[in-house]
Amino acid sequence: xxxxxxxxxxxxxxxxxxxxxxxxxxxxxxxxxxxxxxxxxxxxxxxxxxxxxxxxxxxxxxxxxxxxxxxxxxxxxxxxxxxxxxxxxxxxxxxxxxxxxxxxxxxxxxxxxxxxxxxxxxxxxxxxxxxxxxxxxxxxxxxxxxxxxxxxxxxxxxxxxxxxxxxxxxxxxxxxxxxxxxxxxxxxxxxxxxxxxxxxxxxxxxxxxxxxxxxxxxxxxxxxxxxxxxxxxxxxxxxxxxxxxxxxxxxxxxxxxxxxxxxxxxxxxxxxxxxxxxxxxxxxxxxxxxxxxxxxxxxxxx
Numbered sequence: 001x002x003x004x005x006x007x008x009x010x011x012x013x014x015x016x017x018x019x020x021x022x023x024x025x026x027x028x029x030x031x032x033x034x035x036x037x038x039x040x041x042x043x044x045x046x047x048x049x050x051x052x053x054x055x056x057x058x059x060x061x062x063x064x065x066x067x068x069x070x071x072x073x074x075x076x077x078x079x080x081x082x083x084x085x086x087x088x089x090x091x092x093x094x095x096x097x098x099x100x101x102x103x104x105x106x107x108x109x110x111x112x113x114x115x116x117x118x119x120x121x122x123x124x125x126x127x128x129x130x131x132x133x134x135x136x137x138x139x140x141x142x143x144x145x146x147x148x149x150x151x152x153x154x155x156x157x158x159x160x161x162x163x164x165x166x167x168x169x170x171x172x173x174x175x176x177x178x179x180x181x182x183x184x185x186x187x188x189x190x191x192x193x194x195x196x197x198x199x200x201x202x203x204x205x206x207x208x209x210x211x212x213x214x215x216x217x218x219x220x221x222x223x224x225x226x227x228x229x230x231x232x233x234x235x236x237x238x239x240x241x242x243x244x245x246x247x248x249x250x251x252x253x254x255x256x257x258x259x260x261x262x263x264x265x266x267x268x269x270x271x272x273x274x275x276x277x278x279x280x281x282x283x284x285x286x287x288x289x290x291x292x293x294x295x296x297x298x299x300x301x302x
Contacts, residue, residue, distance in 0.1 A: 001025070001147050004053045005044070006076060007066035007094070008035035011120070014127035015066065015093075015152055017042055022151035029053045050079050060087035062145060066120075069096040069243065077104050077115070086112035089141045091148075093120045093133075097247055098165040098172060105137065105164040114141035117164065118149075119171020130154030134174070136166030169251075176248030176262040179241075181218060183265035189222070193231070202226035239272040 002025035005016050013035050016026050020043045028039045029047040040046050047053035054061055061084060065076050073096050080090055090108070092101060092115060105115040115137055122131035130153045135142050142160045149158040161170055192199050205223035209215040229235065245266045252259035271277065287293040 001062065001145075002027070002058055003145075003148060004029065004047070004057050004061060004063040005039075005066070006030070006050070006053070006063060008032060008039055009066065010124055011122075011126065012066035013039060014124065015064075015120075015131070016044055018127055018130075019148065019151050020044060024148065024151060027053055027056050050076070051083055054080070054083045059085055060089065061085075062089045062091070062148075064091040064093055064148070066093045069094050070100070074100065074104065077108070081108055081111060081113060084111070084113050088113045089116060089144060090114070091116045091118050091145060092168075093118050095119070095171065095175075095242065095244055096168050097243070098169040101136070101168045102165040114138040115164065116141050116145065117167040118158075119167045119174065120152075121171065121174060126152075130157050133158035134167045134170040135160045136162055136168065136170075137164050172244045172247050172251070175244035176252075176259070178218075179245045179248075179265035179269075180261035181216070183261065183268060185214075185218060185222060201230065237272050239269040241266065241269050245269070 003019075004027045005012065005019075006029050008016065008028060008030040009032075012030070016028060016039050019026055026039070026044040027047050028036055028044045029050060029052070030036045030039075036046055045056065047056055053063070057063070063080065063084075065073065065080075067073055067076055073092060073094055077090065077092070080088075084090070090113060092104070096104075096117065098117070101115070101117040105117075108115050117136045119134040120126075120131050121133075122129065133149055133153050135149070135158060139160060152158075161167055189201060189204075192201060192204065202223050205219045205226060209219050209223070225232065245262065249259065249263050249266055251257075252262065284295045288295045
């Protein structure tokens with residue numbers, strides 16, 4: 001297929017690379033010149049702007065956008081809506097909030113422009129092993145872009161899951177589960193690290209991936225991390241989040257679902273960003289007040 005591709009971050013550039021390897025014709029547009037130049041070196045055709053991009057595509061055009069969720073995605077879609085003819089297909093492969101997706105699809109529908117939401121998982125490893133793709137939106141539009149999905153995904157690695165927003169909703173819950181799984185591994189390895197035994201954690205990861213109940217790709221990644229730094233001494237305990245976990249928690253609240261593990265994992269990330277915990281100080285102070293339990297005072301200079 002010949003498609004346009006907007007957004008050449010780590011995942012976007014790797015996806016373009018994978019598509020070119022499978023003989024698709026790709027026209028790229030990205031504000032980061034270095035990424036665009038790298039894509040062109042691989043065989044992509046450059047476009048200087050979105051209008052230039054749309055002019056270089058056959059009608060009806062297919063454009064895949066892989067840009068940060070929120071304002072940037074909404075802005076790109078708004079500009080494209082003024083450029084594209086009826087029958088065009090735009091794929092939002094980023095981590096957009098499903099509510100934004102439903103809203104954007106409704107705005108494009110009167111112009112007969114189809115917006116597919118395709119939640120994409122695989123990170124930087126997708127270049128070689130393929131991406132897991134969760135697709136929502138118009139079914140005929142999905143059928144039209146299926147050759148692209150076959151090139152991007154491993155065998156049986158993509159699925160049409162329903163109407164507009166279904167793909168991004170599924171990716172949101174996928175990421176919420178990911179938060180909880182990572183938290184469980186993190187807690188287990190902390191107990192092992194503090195135990196009286198001298199476990200080689202990278203070997204533990206490798207062992208557990210040989211048929212154990214908790215084997216997973218995350219454990220493979222943990223093995224890589226412990227191989228690089230056996231006790232993670234060079235890594236700060238600050239943990240960021242990119243939004244999907246928060247949205248999953250909000251959805252759990254809206255649906256009265258007791259998503260205890262996902263909520264705990266998200267709150268733990270928040271805690272990791274504090275130099276000091278005021279709530280823990282209050283706990284210490286209260287124990288001191290009602291029971292006379294000793295508090296640990298800060299040393300001078302802290």
